[in-house]
Amino acid sequence: MSIQQFINKELIFTKLNFNSQRELFHYLYDKAKQGGFVTDDFLSRLTEREKIFPTGLKLGKNNVAIPHTDAECVTKEFIAIATLNTPVLFRLMDNNAEQADVSLVFMLGLNNPHNQLEVLQELVGMIQDGAKVNQLVQSSSREEMYQALNGAALRK
Template sequence: MHTEHLTLTGASHERALEELGAYVVERGYAESEYVDALLEREASYPTGLDIPTAEFGLAIPHADPEYVSEQAVIVGFPEDTLTFQSMDDPDKTVDVDVVILLLVTETEGYTTFLSSLTKLFQDDEFVRLARERDGDALLNLITDRCLDST
């Protein structure tokens, strides 16, 4: 599985998702249709998560696997805080400083991975690395705690 991180320059969550989508298409991890599928899914099923115990927000966007060529976890650090709709209540918004894009080719094992990932969001080390914008260490933590268990 590919694990990479980048800085997002878009001023809106839609633009940030377009950047992430273009990034994975350019690398051959997804087909060009993936970008539209990602935006459509986010509009229908928002992925913003507020982590109140950490006073922190993140988003975990993804699209169906039909346009994914290679599995990847891509962490995006927006230059400025982005506003996403809340996963828990789409009528509310979440200020997001980390976007974790998930690309899966099949759904088997995905639920286990997602469960491990959401538990990790409460971890002090995860929060510290995310706030420090340490993409390499954050991806290593995700790999060690979430990917190796699936």
């Protein structure tokens, strides 16, 4: 399995601007809802889960977040990806007392627990490559990011 099978071009967004995590979540939820990927309660469940189990990862130059929520909120599996012109604060996964400015977000919508574990493992492997993360953050278009992600999946 590869993360590529869950990436849909219509859910790739580059160079977005938000003032808060809340605005970011609303935007990504709206796009996923329009595409028929999520149920109505996805946004509230995502927001609540993030408060309890934060998903920010401090990686140095470009920090990443991997927000996700319960499988029953997902009607069609997906990974939404967004790069941010102005980073948004996320509490850290490994220390929820700390925060990091995040510039790359992978919002997961997976409804199979086995897929979620495999996707998380593959994503963590990919984001440990600082050059790959920088390439994704620097992508100027949906197509450029899709190609960069496709190359990452093919190299595995």
